[in-house]
Amino acid sequence: MSNSMSTGAAHPAGFADPAILERGYRKATWRLIPFIFICYLFNYLDRVNVGFAKLEMLDALKLSETVYGLGAGIFFIGYVTSGIxxxxxxxxxxxxxxxxxxxxLWGGLSAAMMFVSSPVSFYTLRFLTGVAEAGFFPGMVFYFTNWFPSQKRGQVMALFMSAIPxxxxxxxxxxxWMLSHFATGxxxxxxxxxxxxxxxxxxxxLGVAVLFFLSDGLQHARWLTSDEKAAMKQALDADEHGRRASSHAVHSFSSVLRNGHVWMLGLIYxxxxxxxxxxxxxxPSIIKALGFDNPATVGWLSALPYLFAGIFMVIVGRSADARRERRWHLAVPMAMALAGLLLAANFSHNVxxxxxxxxxxxxxxxxxxxMFWPLPAAFLGSAAAAGGLALINSLGQVAGFVSPFLVGWIKDTTGSTDVALYILSTVLLVGAVLVIRVPARLVNR
Structure with a gap:
């Protein structure tokens, strides 16, 4: 530790040696992000693969679109109630x-979906899987706050969440391919x-591998030198001090519940x-409705939007961190999303x-x-972060129930998803407007 202390003495109070600090961040990024990325990839895959299973499962079990939408969404009732x-x-x-x-637990429950035979078993397993998964994503967001300060989290979150596309x-x-290859039973x-x-x-x-691969925090990271730990700890302390010095910071869970900005961010999410x-x-269902009946073709076509999304996500994340700007880097992508949904709804017969x-x-x-998650992380103090991030995540995940059920019900009622896409576009417009109403001084860090 003497080396780290002497190094720190050459720099202004509150600032770590930039070279040592960047080396520590580089090590942490390469050690943590690829593995957590893979974990989140399977987390998201296990959550939404029901969208592909639907292409065969509904006919096999004689389930309606509404039943599917409710089953897809009921996952999030368990998720929301168990998140905090x-x-x-x-x-x-x-x-x-x-x-x-x-x-x-959630991996076992997801695999057990193979035994679904009725709406009740479908609903039950989806609900329990939601309960099991509830703490993973907000836990990861909180986990990153123990390693990276606010100004680093836009790019880190973009790398982590690129697992979604x-x-x-x-x-x-x-x-x-699985549906096609195993079609003969x-x-x-x-x-x-x-x-x-x-x-x-x-x-x-992967769950078993977590026990051997992840560290609980800087102090347990044997792969960091004492200098790197000290520099990263100093940067985190300075970041926390900046939050405490702000009149807008939130430092307790009781304060989280009384803070209007937290609830507005929950609505945006x-x-x-x-x-x-x-x-x-x-x-997959929208693409199939365009006239593509082969599951493998549907799979390849559905990959294209995710390919462009993954590239765009990383580019915007780097831009947000470089410019220390958060609101417009969120509002503009939301405007893109609503424009895309309107385009798909208005030209639903043009492939x-x-x-x-x-x-x-x-x-x-x-x-x-x-682009959303650096906003609450910028003003939630360490004592409030665990509960505050989970509360915002839970409010946002209510959409996981509302959205698929709404689309399924409208599809059964009208025979098309177009009306649902118009409604979703309106919701995104409201969210984008609310983003601009968030004070810049609160989140641009």
Whole structure:
């Protein structure tokens, strides 16, 4: 530690040696992000693969579009009700053990979806999977606050959350191939059953790997030198001091519940997720309705919007951090998403224009996710972060129930998803307007 202290003496108070600090960030990024990226990829794949299973499962089990929409959405009732307690447990027990337990449990439940035989079993397993997954994402957001200061989190969150478009990029063709390859019912299982089994089991294996790979924080990271730990700790302390010095900072969970900006951010996140989950759960069905009946073809076409979304997400994340600007880097992608949904709805019989619209919508909505999270993290103090981030996430995840159920009900009622796309565009417009109303001084860090 003497070396780190002497190094620190050469710099102004509150500032770590830039070279040592960047070396520590580089190590942390390469050590943590790729592994967590893979975990989140399977988290998202396990959550939304029901959208592909639907292509066969509904006919096999004689389920309606409304039943599917309710089953897809009921996951989020379990998710929302368990989000805050799960994240508070993570804060108490440590990330490594709790994340491992969650992954093993939800991976097993996701694989168990292969045994669904009725609406009741469909609803029950989706609900329990939501309970099991509830703490993972807000736990990861909180976990990053223990490693990276505010000015680093835009790019870190973009890298982490690029797992969402990659899950679509990889999961679409993979799911389509599984449905086609196992269409003849190998081993007595239908293609949709193999899909749940083969995409759920890797999560269980990754959950076990978490116990050996993740560190609970800087002090437990054996792969960092003492100088790097000291520099990163100093940067985190300076970041926390900046929040405490702000008259807008929130430092306790009771303050979170009374803070109007927290609830407004929850509404903004809800509007983003309305678009995201409509795309995740209905993209394969919308593409199939264009006249593509082969599951493999649907899978490859559904990968295209996610490919462009992944590239756009990383570019916008880097721009937001470089410019220390948060609001417009969120509002503009949201405007792109609503424009894309309107394009897909207005030209629903034109394959090229629908695909362009779906691509714009996917790029905008998915980029809105990592661009959103630096906003609350910028003013929630460390004591308030675990519960505050979980509360905002839970408010946003209500959209996971509302969006697929709304689209399914409208599809059954009207025979088309166009009206649903108009409604979702309106919700995104409201959210984009609210983003601009968030005070810049509160979030531009």
């Amino acid at each position: 307690p799960s994240n508070l447990i993570l804060h108490k027990l440590g990330a490594r053990r709790w994340i491992a337990a969650m992954m093993i 990659v899950s679509g990029l990889v999961g679409g063709p993979l799911s389509g 190998q081993g007595g299982l239908a293609g949709w059953q193999w899909l749940f089994l083969l995409q759920g089991l890797p999560t269980v294996i 809800f509007s983003i997720q309305m678009g995201v989950y409509a795309i995740n759960f209905w993209l 090229v224009l629908v695909m362009i619209g779906l691509t714009l919508a996917t790029m905008g909505a998915l980029t809105g996710l990592p």
